[in-house]
Amino acid sequence: MKSQKMIIFVVFSYLLMLSACKSHHDDGVITIEPGPNAQEETQDALNMAENGNVIQFEAGTFDFTRRLTMESKSHVTLQGRGRNNTILSFAGQADAGEAIFISNSNHIVVRDLEIENAKGDALKFKDSDSIVMFNIATTWDEPSPENGGYGLYPVTSSNILIDSCYSYGASDSGIYVGQSDKAIVRNSLVEGNVAGIEIENTTNADVYNNTATDNAAGILVFDLPDLSQYGKKARVFHNNVHDNIRGNFAPGGIVAEVPAGTGILVLSTKEVEVFDNSLDKNNVVGTAVASYQALVALDIENPVSDPNYDPFPNSVYIHDNSYSRSNTYPDAGKQSFFGNLLVNSFGSNPIPDIILDGIFAPDAGENGTVCIEQNDGSNFVNLNLPNDFPNNLSFDASVHACGMDPLPEVQVDVPYFSRGTL
Amino acid sequence: MKSPIDHRLGVLLLLGAAVLSVCFYNGCADNTKIKCQHGISTPCIPTDKPFEHLSEYHFFEGTLSDLNPIGQLIPYDLSTPLFSDYASKLRLLYVPKGSMIPYDESGALDFPPGSVLIKNFYYPLDKRDPAPNRMIVETRLLMRNDDGWDAEVYVWNEEQTEAFRKPTGDIKEVEWIDQNGKRRKVKYIIPTKNDCKTCHFSYKELLPLGPKIRNLNKIYHYKDGDANQLERWQQAGILTGRPTLSEMPKVAVWDDPSTGSIGERARIYLDVNCAHCHNSGGAANYSGLFLSLDEQDPLHLGMCKTPVAPGPGSGGFRFDIVPCKPEQSIMIFRLESVKPQERMPELGRTLIHKEGVELIKQWIKTLSCDSCKQN
Numbered sequence: 001m002k003s004q005k006m007i008i009f010v011v012f013s014y015l016l017m018l019s020a021c022k023s024h025h026d027d028g029v030i031t032i033e034p035g036p037n038a039q040e041e042t043q044d045a046l047n048m049a050e051n052g053n054v055i056q057f058e059a060g061t062f063d064f065t066r067r068l069t070m071e072s073k074s075h076v077t078l079q080g081r082g083r084n085n086t087i088l089s090f091a092g093q094a095d096a097g098e099a100i101f102i103s104n105s106n107h108i109v110v111r112d113l114e115i116e117n118a119k120g121d122a123l124k125f126k127d128s129d130s131i132v133m134f135n136i137a138t139t140w141d142e143p144s145p146e147n148g149g150y151g152l153y154p155v156t157s158s159n160i161l162i163d164s165c166y167s168y169g170a171s172d173s174g175i176y177v178g179q180s181d182k183a184i185v186r187n188s189l190v191e192g193n194v195a196g197i198e199i200e201n202t203t204n205a206d207v208y209n210n211t212a213t214d215n216a217a218g219i220l221v222f223d224l225p226d227l228s229q230y231g232k233k234a235r236v237f238h239n240n241v242h243d244n245i246r247g248n249f250a251p252g253g254i255v256a257e258v259p260a261g262t263g264i265l266v267l268s269t270k271e272v273e274v275f276d277n278s279l280d281k282n283n284v285v286g287t288a289v290a291s292y293q294a295l296v297a298l299d300i301e302n303p304v305s306d307p308n309y310d311p312f313p314n315s316v317y318i319h320d321n322s323y324s325r326s327n328t329y330p331d332a333g334k335q336s337f338f339g340n341l342l343v344n345s346f347g348s349n350p351i352p353d354i355i356l357d358g359i360f361a362p363d364a365g366e367n368g369t370v371c372i373e374q375n376d377g378s379n380f381v382n383l384n385l386p387n388d389f390p391n392n393l394s395f396d397a398s399v400h401a402c403g404m405d406p407l408p409e410v411q412v413d414v415p416y417f418s419r420g421t422l
Numbered sequence: 423m424k425s426p427i428d429h430r431l432g433v434l435l436l437l438g439a440a441v442l443s444v445c446f447y448n449g450c451a452d453n454t455k456i457k458c459q460h461g462i463s464t465p466c467i468p469t470d471k472p473f474e475h476l477s478e479y480h481f482f483e484g485t486l487s488d489l490n491p492i493g494q495l496i497p498y499d500l501s502t503p504l505f506s507d508y509a510s511k512l513r514l515l516y517v518p519k520g521s522m523i524p525y526d527e528s529g530a531l532d533f534p535p536g537s538v539l540i541k542n543f544y545y546p547l548d549k550r551d552p553a554p555n556r557m558i559v560e561t562r563l564l565m566r567n568d569d570g571w572d573a574e575v576y577v578w579n580e581e582q583t584e585a586f587r588k589p590t591g592d593i594k595e596v597e598w599i600d601q602n603g604k605r606r607k608v609k610y611i612i613p614t615k616n617d618c619k620t621c622h623f624s625y626k627e628l629l630p631l632g633p634k635i636r637n638l639n640k641i642y643h644y645k646d647g648d649a650n651q652l653e654r655w656q657q658a659g660i661l662t663g664r665p666t667l668s669e670m671p672k673v674a675v676w677d678d679p680s681t682g683s684i685g686e687r688a689r690i691y692l693d694v695n696c697a698h699c700h701n702s703g704g705a706a707n708y709s710g711l712f713l714s715l716d717e718q719d720p721l722h723l724g725m726c727k728t729p730v731a732p733g734p735g736s737g738g739f740r741f742d743i744v745p746c747k748p749e750q751s752i753m754i755f756r757l758e759s760v761k762p763q764e765r766m767p768e769l770g771r772t773l774i775h776k777e778g779v780e781l782i783k784q785w786i787k788t789l790s791c792d793s794c795k796q797n
Contacts, residue, residue, distance in 0.1 A: 043590035043614055066591060069616035094593055095611050095769065096762030103619075103705075104626060119762040120733060126705070127626070148763055149733020155708050171734055178731065179708050226710040226721060227730065228702075252736025252752070253729055299795045302726050 028052045034060035046070040053077070057113055059085040066095050067120075073105045075415070080113025083137040083166065091117040098124040098153070106130050107415045117141060118148045122170075125154040132414050133162045140169030143192045145251035147171040151193070156228060158182050159412045164419075166190070172255050173198035174215070177205060179228050182412050186210060194250040195220050195258065196241075199269075201227050205234040206410040212241045216248040216330070217255075217262035218282060223269040224254065225292065225309035232270040235407050242280040247334020257300050259284045259339030260330035268292045271315045273407045279353070280324045284339055286353030286378065287323075289316050289370050294357040294385050298338060312361035314369040317404040322376035323353040345390035352381040352395065359385060371402040459536050464492055465516055467536055467565065476561055476576040476585035481514065481540055487558060487582040489542055494519075496658060497644070498651050500637045502676040502690045505775040506543060507608050508600070509559065513632070514540040517660040525663035527636065527671055530629040539564040539630055548599040559594055560612045561585050564622075564630050571628040573618035589615035608773055617769055625703035636671040636715075637694070673715070677777060688785030689715055691778055695767060711742055724753055726794035734763045745789035754783055 030045040030053060032038055045055045046068060052075050059081040067090075070076065078100075080086025090099040099118035102108060103126045114137040115122040122138035125131050131154060138151030151167035151174045154160045160183040167174025167190045174190035175197045177183045183205045190196035196212030198220040199205045205221075212218035218241035223231040241263045250256035258265060261284025266272050268291055279286050292311035295301035304311055327350075332340055342351060354375060360368025372380065380397035383389055458466035464480045466473075473479055477486050484490050491497060495514040503511065517523065521534035533539075544558040561576040576585035577592055591614035597607045622628045635652065642651045652670060655661035664670070674682025676691040693715040699706040700713040709730055712722040721727050724742030729735070729752060737755035744750040756766035757779045765771060 040590045047589050047615060065593060066611065066614070069614060069620070071616040071619050093762060094609060094772070096765070097620075097768040101616075101620075103616075104623075120768075126708075145738075146734055146763070149731055149735075153731075155731075172731065176731075224730065226727070228708055251732075251734045251738050252740065253732045256736075301728060302721075302795055305721055 029054045029056050031056045031058060032062075033058050034062045038062045039064055039066060042068055046073075049073050049076045051075040054079060057081070057086045057088065061087040061089055063089050063092055064099070065092050067093065067098055068100045070100075070102045070105055070108075072103075073108070075107045076105070077109040077111070077415075077417075078113075079109070079111045082112050083114045083135055086113040087116055088113055089116045090119060090122075093119040096120040098122065098148075100124070101126070102131075103127055108132070109134065109415055109417050111135050111417065113137075114139060115151075120148045121150040121153045122148060123152050124150070125157050125160075128154070128157045130159045130412075130414050131157060131161065132417050133160075133165055134417060134419070135164045137166040137168075138170070138174070139167070143169045143171075143194075143246070143249055145171050145249050149173070149253075150176045151190075152176070153178070154183070155179055159414055160184070161186075161412050161414045163187050167196075168192045170194065171250055172253060173220070176200065177202050182410055184208075184410055184412050189213075190215060190218075192246065194248055194255050196244070198222065198255070199231070199234050200224065201229055201231040202234070203229070203232055204410045205231075207234070207236045208238045210239045212239065213243050214246050215244045216246045216250070216260040216334075217258045217265060217285075218242075218244040218279075219264045220255075220258065220262075220267070221265070221269045221272055222254070222267040223292075223313075224267075225304045225306035225311070230309065233407055233410075234266075234269060234271070235273045235275075235410070236264060236277065237273070238276045240278050241282060242278070244282045245284070245328055245330050247330045248336050248339070249334065254295075254301075257295065257336050257338060259342060260335050261285060261339065263287055265290065266313055266316055268311050268313050269316075270310070270313065271407060272313070272317070273404070274316070274318045275320045277321045279321055281326045281328070283325050283327070283329055284335075284342060284351060285355055286325070287318060287321065288355040288357070289313050289318070290355075290357045291359040293359045295338075297359070297386050298341070300337060310361070312359065312364065312368070314361060314364055315404065316370045317406075318354060318370070318372045318375065319403070320374050320376075321378070323378040325350060325353065345393075353378040354380045354397075356380075356382045356400075357385040358382045358387070358394075367399040367402065370400055371404050372397055372400040373403060460518065462518075465494060465538070467516070467518070467538060472563070472565070472572070472574045472587060474587045476587075479538075479563075481516070481538075486584065487578075489544075489558070495540070496655065496660075497642065498633070498638065499640065499642055500632050500694075501640050501673050501681075502637060502687075502694045504632065504694050504770065505778055506770050507610055507773045508598075508606065508775075509543040509545055509610070510556075512542040512544070514542075515633070515655075515660075516540070519659075521660070522662040523655070523660055525635065525661060525665070527634075529634060530624070530631070531633055531635070533566045533630070535566055535568045537566040539633065545596050545598045547597075549601040550599065550603060557596055557598070558582060558585070559596060559610055562613075562618070564628075571622070571630065573615060573622060573628065575612060575615065575618065577612055588612070591615075591617060606773075611770075611772060613769060620705050620769060621698045623703075623705065624698075624701075631698050632694070636673045637690075639667075639670045639672040640675075676781060684781070684784050684788055688781050691781055695778070699767070724751075725789070726792055734761075735759075735766070737764065741794045743786055743789075744792070744794050746787055746791035748783040748786040751786055754779065754786065757782060 057080040096119040098121040109132040111134040140147040149172035155178040158181040165188040170193040173195040174193035196215040248260040263279040263282030382394040384392040516538040518536035578585040592612040674686040692713040697714040
């Protein structure tokens with residue numbers, strides 16, 4: 001039966017060959033080990049990724065020299081072995097923009113890894129939908145104006161979940177969601193950044209269960225002119241925002257204008273609910289609601305020329321937060337223009353915890369549709385900025401003693417992912 | 423009980439296994455011979471996958487590194503080209519016989535399926551030396567398929583005998599002597615396939631950037647004499663619907679003052695070097711800084727415009743352009759920086775384009791002064 005044996009052998013060989021041919025993608029997992037080939041292997045894996053693939057970075061430090069990019073992919077996971085174990089270092093990056101750039105892609109999960117010392121932004125998503133960033137650290141060695149602007153940076157994207165992440169040292173914002181729709185930022189720790197978390201020109205954002213500490217500013221909700229979309233509907237709740245009194249080290253941009261010592265700042269955004277946060281020792285601006293017109297009035301920004309932009313915040317509801325303060329102030333040399341103005345205006349008196357600039361839409365009534373109630377340990381000031389500031393401060397919050405309907409919870413449509421360690 | 427059929431079957435199976443094992447060692451490459459579109463082999467535009475070697479396209483005759491194009495390719499040039507770290511470029515166009523490009527002034531030309539744009543990047547080793555001693559670094563292809571464009575990058579080997587497809591990009595150190603006899607060095611970054619898309623995507627569609635009517639409307643020194651490029655394309659039967667020479671738009675040559683004012687030359691320089699990202703359908707659409715030639719809004723052009731997300735790229739300055747004050751303009755700061763986190767353009771430049779920056783500085787100086795808001 002020699003020939004039969006031969007047939008069996010040959011058939012077996014076939015199967016072996018076929019399986020060998022497919023080993024790379026056998027279970028849909030493409031494994032990348034640290035080493036000199038990691039750059040090419042990773043970029044190749046990102047180029048070739050198919051639906052359902054997992055690109056697995058093993059434990060260790062990876063030294064990348066160029067940015068990693070993924071374009072027009074669907075249902076792909078990039079994962080490490082934990083953010084303390086898998087370190088993607090970009091200290092030697094020759095190009096820039098960002099360390100990892102993912103664009104026009106859907107149903108993407110990035111998790112369990114650290115991106116270190118990116119020359120530009122650490123992880124940027126653009127024009128993508130259904131994104132999970134879980135248990136990612138984006139760090140720079142020390143806070144510095146030379147550092148990249150953003151840690152986690154989804155922009156012009158939708159259905160975004162940022163969960164259990166960490167950001168340290170960004171020269172703009174540790175976690176930044178820009179010009180996007182439907183985003184949740186939760187369970188994350190942001191420290192040592194200029195701004196901890198920033199939601200900008202975004203619709204439907206929930207920011208909760210985060211800790212923002214030791215930044216120049218904890219959490220920002222901004223709406224700016226001349227961009228691709230305007231922001232509204234943001235809930236900032238159940239966050240621990242404390243000791244954000246680091247000097248503002250932003251090299252530029254509007255974030256350089258934010259007072260060092262800010263807890264939560266809402267700029268020009270509509271339908272914002274700030275509640276159940278604990279705000280401690282953010283000694284310059286505990287919580288503020290401001291209009292872009294304030295920046296114009298202070299000659300920080302030019303008059304708005306965007307005809308579709310509404311610079312006035314409205315429907316802002318600040319309730320059930322708790323406040324405490326200490327006497328530590330950021331160094332005046334690392335304070336923004338407006339921050340210094342504010343500190344100097346109050347002299348030796350403590351600056352109230354909740355601050356309005358007093359600039360409201362003409363049709364928004366005397367309270368500008370800003371309601372403030374049940375904020376433990378807080379006091380209040382309306383700066384009356386356009387009216388001979390600082391000579392017309394008002395400490396009477398009674399016109400703002402009102403309630404509003406709560407905003408609905410944000411639902412994001414994102415891929416299923418296990419929260420356990422891998 | 424041995425039958426000869428069994429034997430033959432066994433041998434066949436063994437042969438099959440051998441073929442498969444070859445497949446295995448070649449990275450599972452499709453072993454079937456790649457066919458050329460329309461059965462034409464010079465050049466051979468693959469019907470399916472791109473070739474792994476540049477030579478397989480048969481774009482060139484003779485020694486590959488001579489970059490001597492076959493007659494079916496037309497060399498072309500642009501009035502104002504993109505700056506690419508002082509690399510020289512040889513651009514070639516292939517349009518399949520019988521196909522035509524409809525004349526269109528509005529933007530990227532609609533090249534017919536089967537067309538290929540071939541761009542060779544090289545450094546003359548001594549720019550003072552007329553002999554063509556050079557280092558070819560990469561050849562980029564933009565190939566027009568039935569359903570759109572695709573980009574491929576081929577990296578030349580040290581021996582300059584072949585270029586290999588490399589979608590993962592690379593970094594190559596190149597040294598050369600410039601026209602002033604100065605030794606220059608660059609860590610030249612070869613883009614990844616995705617990097618190509620970053621610049622070439624317009625509203626999520628990959629499009630060519632350089633070959634627009636206004637930037638092609640110029641004389642080219644062909645082997646058989648000088649001719650207007652668009653006239654030549656029409657004579658070659660690949661361009662249709664062209665108006666007369668005087669009716670076609672023409673842009674300034676960025677470094678030739680006889681072709682336009684400082685403003686005209688600066689605006690085409692920005693258009694070519696920046697506007698592929700900085701427009702409402704480009705990679706920097708979220709920045710609000712739009713630098714296309716047709717942009718009229720001073721704010722979108724950067725005048726007293728504060729940047730949105732500059733990170734370390736602002737250099738501590740407040741505005742993209744402070745009219746009449748180049749030294750306070752972020753645009754100049756970024757054009758003059760070589761740090762990856764600061765420089766612009768982000769891709770395709772690691773060296774300062776001194777002559778280009780000088781032009782933009784001159785232009786900003788000519789703008790009527792506005793202190794913007796400087797608090």
